[in-house]
Amino acid sequence: MTPPALKLPERNSMSRRLRAAAALTVAALALPLAACSAESGDDGGKVTLNYWLWDDKQLPAYQACADEFTKANPNTTIKFTQTAWQQYWQNLTTQLASGSAPDVWTDHASYYPQFVTSNQILDIQPFVDKDKVDLNQYQAGLADLFVKDGKRYGLPKDWDTMALVYNTKLVPDASGLDKLTWNPGDGGSFEQAIAKASVDAQGRNGLDPAFDKNTVKVYGFLPEWADGSQGQNGWGDLAVANGFTYLDKNPWGTKYKYDDPKLAETIGWFKHLIDKGYAPKFDKQSTIGRDATMDSGQAAFTIVGSWTIGTYLGTGAKQQYAFAQLPTGPAGRKTAINGLSDAIYAGTKHPNQAWSWVKFLGSSACQDIVGDKAVVFPAVKSGTDKALAAHKAAGRNVQAFTDQATASGGTFFLPITDHGNEVSQIVQDAIQSVVVGQAAPADALKKANDQVNGLFK
């Protein structure tokens, strides 16, 4: 069948084609425009605030906070967007660049300097002064992490510390695990425990002189090598316990000290674990991550943060686990403590409402709700107590994280400086080059340190 259009006089069909083509052009142009026009609206006194976070496990807790908040402030509703950690910072940056960033976002101590430098975060010190927010209600030190030159870029919302986690079937004898010692020379009782938990195909453990490092069934220790410039999940904690400091001053130092021999010794000790067969070679690790490898029963010990409590003690875990405090090094027992905050976008159309929301997020009213859900340790002390009570009620022993957090001199803050992303890549490359045997620890770290400090010139 011939379509009717073909039978029309020529001129008419031509103008039709013209119109069709024009319509197509317009449609092609209009489509992308229509897709970009969704942003926070101000609808007759009613305000919708966009709020971003990355942890899907924390979303329900903060949603509960938002419900409370809207009950008290009926004119303000909170719209949540959750993006996975891997995409979070890139998404945020592109949104900032296009001027349509969320009004409030969950911020990380290591990531916020770049946004401060580029004037993207609102200074909330005037609000804090006006509303007389009590900064002593937070775990010590957390509030100061987000201050630069007298300006405040967020209120703390939670904190995390590190501990050892072990598979109780592979480490049946837990005696002494709370008093482990470590030094980079012979590894102390920590290395003994690791060696004892390493098992080869013949069933011999790592203390047996006949232990075959080429046929290891269970590795005593599972290190994390994609750990940036901080080594929060392993080498950083032990290096600090060995007397290492990252920076001339933290936060906002400008001179890193990765060439410190105390760090090189620590990395050297980790390499020694690999050479002994107590830890997997880099290319013998699974690509699926440490949690999954622990769950498959192929490793006994690893170092994890308190945000993984749900993973190891939750109902989804495929093995039985318990936590122990990190070993005590020559300079004491040290864990990284890190905190998140909520930041307000400098370009927000609703700074007052955004501040109300951030103030609420940073108050015991919200953090007690979050604490009850026991997904994180809230920054407000009463919230932490709630979280501990919730863990206890569920039969989960998380003392290892909290004892260390309250021990005097037991914690250190991760470095906060400019150029965080580049420093992270340079140092991680250097440490990996040692682990795969391409370079000696001292040489690789010296070179990386020169490169890192070159960024600050």
Place this chain on the structure above:
Amino acid sequence: MRNSLAVTAPPASGPPIDPGSVAGGPRRHRDDRRVAWLFLAPVLVGFAVFYLYPTVRGVWYSLTDYSLLNTPSYVGADNYTKLISDAQFWTSLRITGYYVLVNIGTQTLLALGLAALMHRLTRSVVLRATLLLPWLVPNVTVGLLWMWMLDTNLGFVNHLLSAIGGEPQGFLQNSDLAMPSIALINTWAYTGYTALLLYAGMLQIPPHLYESASLDGAGEFRMFRRITLPLLRPILALVLVVSLIGSFQIFDTVAVTEKVVPVGATRVIYLYIYKQAFTYFHMGYAAAVAMALVLILGLLTAVQMWLLRASRSDLT
């Protein structure tokens, strides 16, 4: 006897004749150019908005200090002088070159072989469609799929290796094996597509040449070397140029698997540009690196076209 009528012959009959236009005697001369421009407009607008404009902006950014969040400020050739002494830039170029060599080498050889087999042995449509399957899988999926299949402990490939008595290999986690592994993964993904392009080229070679050659007693290998290869040259050159440019732009597979590869052993030039722009926020510098890549690719293409005399066919 074999012929390629189905593929190369012109359509059997013209378009149906419009009764209205025949009735009025000789066709009035009609200028379609105005309408043509209108139909071209969407493409031209798309090209201008998504290619031309970004390219011009890119040239401008490469001369500025721009972090995505500040206003670009002109710094002249600073980014380019920095580029020349940037060891990471040269390393990433070397890594990319290595990748291209392995990828294009294996891919072109395999594709030529496959195309010749399809041309001379079977013309099964099912087979041709099957060859295209890996090419239809999105690159990110290809990356993830192979990352799991090549996993040291749980991967299928290592399972097979162990079954035949081999030692499990950390293909992507070993700094020596990672880049060749990625190159071969992409060879797997693109060989079928390349083979089809070459096959289409082979169909243009007149079949009588093969007939007379075989009458003269030439074997298949000899015909391949003396007939197929020389007459395929312009197509081969085009395919090589296009796949070389594509190969230099390797990104997705590497970006997906990067986190398991040690010491940045697969940090190719595109990944370097991406990181400079969106991880370190050095948009200006990233633009300069991209411009350098444009220059390199332009030169390579010119050299290749000249070497293979691609614009001349021996058929005419």
